[in-house]
Amino acid sequence: MLLWLMGCGGTQAEAPEAPPRAGGDATIDDRTSRAFAQAAPNLSEEHIALHREGDAAFAAVFVPGPAPVNPGLGPAYNNASCNGCHLRNGRGMPVMGGGPTRTQLLVRVSLPDGTPEHPNGAVPVPGLGLQIQDQAVYGASPEATVTLAWEERAGAYADGTAYGLRSPRITITLPDGSSPPANMLTSLRLPPPVVGLGLLEAVDLATLRALEDPTDADGDGISGRLNTVWDVQKLALAPGRFGWKANSPNLRQQSAEAYFNDMGITNPLFPDPDGSAELPVATLDAAVFYAQSLGVPARTALGDAAVKRGEVKFKDLGCVTCHRDTLETGEHPVAELSHQRIHPYTDLLLHDMGADLADGRPDGDATGAEWRTAPLWGLGLTQTILPYSGYLHDGRARTLEEAVLWHGGEAERAREGFRQLSASDRDALVRFLQSL
Template sequence: MGSLLLAAGCGDEPVSPEAPPRAGGETTIDNRTSQAFALPAPNLSAEHEDLHRKGDAAFAALFVPGPAPVNPGLGPTYNNTSCNGCHLRNGRGMPVMGQGPQRTQLLVRVSLPEGTPNHPNGAVPVPGFGFQIQDQAVYNVRPEATVTLAWTESQGQYMDGTTYGMRVPSVTIVPTDGSALPPNMLMSLRLPPPVFGLGLLEAVDIATLESMADPSDRDGDGISGRVNQVWDVRTQALAPGRFGWKANSPNLTQQSAEAYFNDMGLSNPLFPEADGTFEVSAATLNAAVFYAQSLGVPARTSLEDAQVKLGEAKFRALGCEKCHRETLETGEHPVAELSHQRIHPYSDLLLHDMGPDLADGRPDGAATGTEWRTPPLWGLGLTQTVLPYAAFLHDGRARSFEEAILWHGGEAQKAREGFRSLNATDRAALVKFLGSL
């Protein structure tokens, strides 16, 4: 595992120099079942355990149209009826849309490239849609549009001649009012990301992120990550972004408030009604936020497996760790259990240009249409244990770790081509390493 194994402290339990790192520091849980993303951090105080349980209830709450005695306010148009509806068992979603037992999990973000912004961050809403298409509606109300998803399959080949399959999503949007879509509308599919470990990522100091950023590639290694700048609703100013596929939310409170508002049509303290009232109370919003902050991070497995060790060596040799940074340290956080932890998320939380094949062409804050935040890899091997048929990358196009790697371009193109040139033994080892996370 390299020299990082020799470091203890900063949140790790006192251990011998040869002991492996704990993925979430003291928040790490030793559980690799289908419930691995749904357990509280083991270091929570009794008071915080109680808050976590209340947050769990808020996260699971099903909203209904008002008036109603419990959880009123859904809609009138929306994408889902609860936080759990998109983040099943707190993991990645499945690439599905429309009605059915799973309902919508993919979201469609939209905007216009030019016009009159009514958002301080310069985004231009689409008339009739705003910034997100809501394809569900309460009784007697039409959804904004019907959205259908199709896939185009293709084949590629590793350098040793082994073939592989890939697919690209295509979306058809039909407004229910019979209008035509703006010809210049920008669109981006977004798959719900995992929920666990977010409090730890929030606790990483901005100075740490800025120290890893290299927007002008001064060291000439081809990697030029940068911090997004997004609008903070509470401070009414630009702030560093770190959450979401394009690091388009500055903190978990705003990300949660945006989800209530955009995904469920629920006004809240950050996004109130015109008269200042709201449907989701501050207590409910704060409980849902605390739930995400206080979930445990599953421990790695098979650390001493020879194939896993080989795969980790290949991961480093290919340069994957330059963006998927193994180790970060948290600073001070209002949730004391998250402070000063040595964690292993395999992310720098920075924006990177991933090339034209993954581009959505839609800016988000300061992020361009080709930039994406490095997604954390902790818990990656449990993705389909938690939710079979869950998918990878921002739009769910990748059905496997291999497909996800093979879509990397831009700053990651050299690493991708290195993976394509590996022999079958080394490719299998790298995939097994990813499965150990």
């Protein structure tokens, strides 16, 4: 009975009064700095072995070829391993050029007009492609140098309490000292947390379609929709689900894109011109399974009065309209992910977040002002996993309060509601977010 009271029961036995298990049967009871790096506890012995193989693939550090182990890095790249961007599977740091952890921001680029090389709407920039690789192996040059500065602005809550916000400004310099094309579109991207991705992949497409409201037919001011992107395996358009703008249709393609764009490593989905690949298919499969099979940390402080009050405020402000607290998974090739009741706080849909957060760069069918609703599970562990990590797509928010205050567009009403709250109620809402 004690275990049930602690919320350790399975999803299928979840009673109305039982504490919600964030990842269903894939929930883990760990709130330490290793909380994002644990296998789902319901994996079979066979799948635990596969998860360990994937863990090794995710940690593997690549080197320039030819080499007997992990060759293929570069010649230009952003990082040398998956772990390099997603340290302990958490968020990245809002810096350029890295440092000891190298979990730095990436810069996506494209041109606004011309004929795309691939039918996904993004037009590559000559010499830069679709992402600036700002590191290079010995003897090669980075594609560009990127410097980052912050622009500060002041604001105040309705009760007069002052706050400060910051937004990024980047300068891009090509190797010859020149600037890139004046019409080049740019978008800073922070490495997102890896936790819970398999469960999100397992949510039925029909469930997400049912959440869409592209014309705001119900008049609530929220008009979410799925992105439409190019599936490189099916050679067809497909619904997007992963990435800050939901620009990848599945975890296999997202992983392959990361190997190719972040590390400069060709692979079965993005091969060399002659069809060969530097990354073995087995390594790609292992990395994909690792991302799919990670557990989701359980919530904490469920009995705390402030947390409970903050959850009520979160719902009253309408935040759950996009940050859906409950979804059901369907069938998935990884059986342990199937038919789970999960609490990710996302609808996986695109929403217009207003001019202040807009990057002006379309991605698939996503406009320059649209972003996919970020999952909030594990949010309270962000600074535990990697202190000084940033929030939002470009790491501009230093605190959860700042992240809320940057919301605009479809979320402007919720943002203004938060700004009008008393200090006590604001603190309670933040306490709720920290409990996730």
